Amino acid sequence: MISRGVSRRVLLQGGTALLTSAVLPRIALAEEPQRGGRLIVAADSEPRNLNPAIVASNGVFFVSSKVVEPLAEASFDGKDGLSPRLATGWEGAPDGRSASFKLRTGVKWHDGKPFTSADVAFSALNLWKPLQNFGRVVFKDLETVETPDEHSAIFRFARPTPFQLIRNALPALTSVAPKHVYEGTDIADNPANLAPIGTGPYRFAEHKPGEYYRLARHADYWQAGEPYLDEIIYRVLPDRAAAAGALEAEEIHLAAFSAVPLADLQRIAKVPGIDVVTQGYEALTYQLVVEINHRRKELADLRVRQAIAHAIDKDFVVKTIFLGYATASTGPVPSNDRQFYTSDVPTYAFDVARANSLLDEAGYPRGADGTRFRLRLLPAPYFNETKQFGDYLRQALAQIGIAAELVNNDAAGHQKAVYTDHAFDLAVAPPVFRGDPAISTTILVESGIPVGVPFSNQGGYANAELDRITAEAAVTLDPEARIALYRQFQVKVAADLPLINVAEWGFTTVARSVVKNVSNNPRWAVSNWADTWLAA
Amino acid sequence: MKRALVLLRRRLFGAVPVLLIVVAGTFLLLEAAPGDAVDAYAVSVGGDAGLIEDLRRQWGLDQSPATRLATYLWALMRGDLGWSVSFSRPIRDLILERLPTTFLLMGTATALSFGLGTLLGIVAGARPGSLRDRTLSLASLALYAVPGFWLGMVLIVIFSIQLRWLPIGGIETIASGKSGVDRALDIARHLVLPVAALGFIYLALYLRMMRAGMAEIWRMDFIAAAKARGISRRRLVLRHVARNALLPLVTMLGLQSASMLGGSVVIESVFAVPGIGRLAQEAVASRDAPLLLGIILISAVLVIVVNLAVDMAYALLDPRVGADEASP
Numbered sequence: 001m002i003s004r005g006v007s008r009r010v011l012l013q014g015g016t017a018l019l020t021s022a023v024l025p026r027i028a029l030a031e032e033p034q035r036g037g038r039l040i041v042a043a044d045s046e047p048r049n050l051n052p053a054i055v056a057s058n059g060v061f062f063v064s065s066k067v068v069e070p071l072a073e074a075s076f077d078g079k080d081g082l083s084p085r086l087a088t089g090w091e092g093a094p095d096g097r098s099a100s101f102k103l104r105t106g107v108k109w110h111d112g113k114p115f116t117s118a119d120v121a122f123s124a125l126n127l128w129k130p131l132q133n134f135g136r137v138v139f140k141d142l143e144t145v146e147t148p149d150e151h152s153a154i155f156r157f158a159r160p161t162p163f164q165l166i167r168n169a170l171p172a173l174t175s176v177a178p179k180h181v182y183e184g185t186d187i188a189d190n191p192a193n194l195a196p197i198g199t200g201p202y203r204f205a206e207h208k209p210g211e212y213y214r215l216a217r218h219a220d221y222w223q224a225g226e227p228y229l230d231e232i233i234y235r236v237l238p239d240r241a242a243a244a245g246a247l248e249a250e251e252i253h254l255a256a257f258s259a260v261p262l263a264d265l266q267r268i269a270k271v272p273g274i275d276v277v278t279q280g281y282e283a284l285t286y287q288l289v290v291e292i293n294h295r296r297k298e299l300a301d302l303r304v305r306q307a308i309a310h311a312i313d314k315d316f317v318v319k320t321i322f323l324g325y326a327t328a329s330t331g332p333v334p335s336n337d338r339q340f341y342t343s344d345v346p347t348y349a350f351d352v353a354r355a356n357s358l359l360d361e362a363g364y365p366r367g368a369d370g371t372r373f374r375l376r377l378l379p380a381p382y383f384n385e386t387k388q389f390g391d392y393l394r395q396a397l398a399q400i401g402i403a404a405e406l407v408n409n410d411a412a413g414h415q416k417a418v419y420t421d422h423a424f425d426l427a428v429a430p431p432v433f434r435g436d437p438a439i440s441t442t443i444l445v446e447s448g449i450p451v452g453v454p455f456s457n458q459g460g461y462a463n464a465e466l467d468r469i470t471a472e473a474a475v476t477l478d479p480e481a482r483i484a485l486y487r488q489f490q491v492k493v494a495a496d497l498p499l500i501n502v503a504e505w506g507f508t509t510v511a512r513s514v515v516k517n518v519s520n521n522p523r524w525a526v527s528n529w530a531d532t533w534l535a536a
Numbered sequence: 537m538k539r540a541l542v543l544l545r546r547r548l549f550g551a552v553p554v555l556l557i558v559v560a561g562t563f564l565l566l567e568a569a570p571g572d573a574v575d576a577y578a579v580s581v582g583g584d585a586g587l588i589e590d591l592r593r594q595w596g597l598d599q600s601p602a603t604r605l606a607t608y609l610w611a612l613m614r615g616d617l618g619w620s621v622s623f624s625r626p627i628r629d630l631i632l633e634r635l636p637t638t639f640l641l642m643g644t645a646t647a648l649s650f651g652l653g654t655l656l657g658i659v660a661g662a663r664p665g666s667l668r669d670r671t672l673s674l675a676s677l678a679l680y681a682v683p684g685f686w687l688g689m690v691l692i693v694i695f696s697i698q699l700r701w702l703p704i705g706g707i708e709t710i711a712s713g714k715s716g717v718d719r720a721l722d723i724a725r726h727l728v729l730p731v732a733a734l735g736f737i738y739l740a741l742y743l744r745m746m747r748a749g750m751a752e753i754w755r756m757d758f759i760a761a762a763k764a765r766g767i768s769r770r771r772l773v774l775r776h777v778a779r780n781a782l783l784p785l786v787t788m789l790g791l792q793s794a795s796m797l798g799g800s801v802v803i804e805s806v807f808a809v810p811g812i813g814r815l816a817q818e819a820v821a822s823r824d825a826p827l828l829l830g831i832i833l834i835s836a837v838l839v840i841v842v843n844l845a846v847d848m849a850y851a852l853l854d855p856r857v858g859a860d861e862a863s864p
Contacts, residue, residue, distance in 0.1 A: 210810025
């Protein structure tokens with residue numbers, strides 16, 4: 001996973017964090033943090049809505065997770081992989097009909113008002129459930145939120161809802177917005193969506209469109225002594241090449257989310273005072289997937305799908321396209337997931353001869369020009385790597401006599417072509433695994449999904465057995481039984497290939513060495529940075 | 537002066553249909569591109585079918601293209617540029633906020649390419665065919681052949697990363713709290729590289745045109761007459777040859793203002809300058825039709841105004857222009 005040009009800090013701080021963090025103190029923590037300073041980081045977009053309670057996406061979190069906090073954050077070593085934020089304790093009822101949260105006391109909103117259970121109830125019922133992109137799925141059965149006192153909230157569900165799912169959704173889906181700011185207003189158009197008010201370590205100070213966001217230290221933060229920084233500036237750098245240059249010119253301190261392209265990493269890792277960090281994205285794993293349109297009669301044949309899987313050299317993809325910063329996939333759950341992943345699934349070794357014989361068997365012999373059939377291949381344009389994999393896949397398919405025509409669109413065009421018009425045969429997609437298969441993974445193979453939903457099964461695939469497992473897991477309360485169901489799910493997906501999982505990758509952070517406590521949790525780039533500090 | 541006013545009136549009337557065609561054309565082009573604003577947004581956040589339907593209704597995208605164009609034009613007639621869904625802000629504010637930056641960038645770059653291009657053109661055209669002429673022509677052509685974004689990136693690598701003389705991008709030091717002269721100097725420092733990248737490329741055009749014009753005029757009879765009258769060489773070059781070759785350059789200046797806007801899309805992205813060009817690119821990527829229409833409209837007005845100014849300058853410079861219309 002870690003390739004050449006790895007800095008010392010990567011090895012010390014993150015490389016072994018998953019395995020040993022409970023035993024060995026991290027080096028960064030051994031230093032005495034310094035107060036003050038302005039951290040400047042690169043940002044590549046300016047979201048139209050910065051309220052993470054409404055828009056749970058990494059682009060929004062990157063800025064607003066420092067301002068608005070969730071009930072709990074992901075953690076390398078905490079219980080259930082969580083560390084408390086606005087909630088200090090959580091428990092699910094055995095019947096799955098309720099979940100209770102103990103809330104932190106002494107927390108103040110940035111405008112000085114106290115944070116109470118009423119804010120949590122309001123956010124859950126008026127923002128997460130009706131408005132939030134993922135909350136609409138996870139909290140669909142949420143009926144009421146009781147607030148017996150100012151620091152307790154009890155979520156009541158109309159139907160049994162696995163607490164495991166709620167728990168796994170806490171970091172991304174439960175950002176708490178202030179009731180007193182949103183109540184009685186048009187929530188979607190509230191000005192606080194562009195200048196969020198939260199309880200986080202930094203308050204939103206200023207947005208200069210096209211130039212920067214400025215966050216300033218919240219002096220009344222509940223964690224005494226934190227945050228260390230005076231300010232965080234997000235400098236908007238739209239050009240792909242700009243972040244690396246700005247780091248080298250010492251105009252910014254840090255570029256997250258692989259803003260520095262993979263091809264530049266090896267060079268920039270050698271620059272003194274700059275570190276490349278691959279940790280801190282474990283809970284934001286992206287998956288490289290070949291989406292298949294099962295309406296094509298050739299692709300509806302399992303042997304053809306198996307042939308395509310055999311034609312892909314995953315090792316080559318990892319080494320050449322991702323330059324080693326990725327892992328080959330076995331199935332729909334990434335191997336770095338510690339709850340659900342199983343490696344005990346059917347696999348498809350790179351084997352062109354086997355692929356060719358499968359296609360012969362399926363009744364698609366090579367024509368006079370060596371071609372068995374033609375199809376359209378639409379690589380998603382969002383990442384360099386998805387585009388490059390599209391080029392690779394075209395060549396790999398040519399090896400087995402399938403002539404693929406590459407169709408390139410921009411983001412909006414791709415979304416329309418694949419997820420609305422179904423005008424594709426194969427597509428390359430980068431779905432995200434969000435800590436629980438029910439959040440955004442089962443939707444990739446589930447049948448009956450309305451047309452137009454991005455990152456969902458729009459290939460016309462329908463498998464009653466997989467649908468049954470998905471439905472059952474959605475109401476299975478026992479964590480072990482639920483895990484067993486999702487293991488079955490992985491086996492079935494790998495066996496029937498509704499889509500082909502090729503590789504999975506986390507992003508890289510490139511930071512100047514003066515920035516401390518980088519990547520110390522699995523969602524670091526989108527966490528609150530309260531303990532981040534700058535060495536003078 | 538009367539000629540100029542007649543011209544002005546005629547041009548202003550002619551501008552209205554031009555603007556209408558520009559608006560309708562842009563709208564249709566963006567309509568023909570696959571995907572709409574909701575598609576573009578859904579890609580970045582994900583979401584279920586209900587959310588996508590709700591958004592489409594809220595953003596008015598469930599209506600037919602004809603209805604949307606009519607709504608837009610109706611609002612436009614009342615002076616309302618509309619609301620940008622991709623920025624959640626009024627389009628008027630978005631454009632006004634970025635227009636000064638683009639004006640500054642374009643204006644300085646135009647001045648640089650026109651001024652320096654003309655000057656070097658005179659140097660080259662003073663002795664057509666000389667070594668000096670050939671060197672200048674070749675060098676300017678080489679610059680013209682370089683893509684703008686590449687030149688920009690090379691300048692950044694040399695002057696911002698290696699030498700660290702100039703900032704890597706932006707329009708001013710972020711959140712610096714500077715004001716007055718300090719701030720003006722800061723902005724000037726930030727403008728050096730983008731202006732150079734944008735200006736150097738168009739410089740060749742003026743240089744070549746000036747040189748070609750002068751080469752032609754050298755062969756004319758009145759030059760021979762002037763030579764015979766014993767006018768000094770310096771006066772001959774500047775007053776007789778260069779001045780006559782200058783007229784077509786003024787026309788070129790008007791035409792270039794349009795392509796300069798196109799070039800600023802690229803340069804503004806490379807140098808992270810918050811201007812209209814970058815806004816246009818973001819409007820296309822997010823399929824924000826009203827925003828793009830607003831930008832195109834403002835740009836069209838700008839081009840019309842610049843060309844009008846050029847025509848007026850022409851009318852003042854050359855007595856023949858517009859003479860027949862003014863004396864019916």
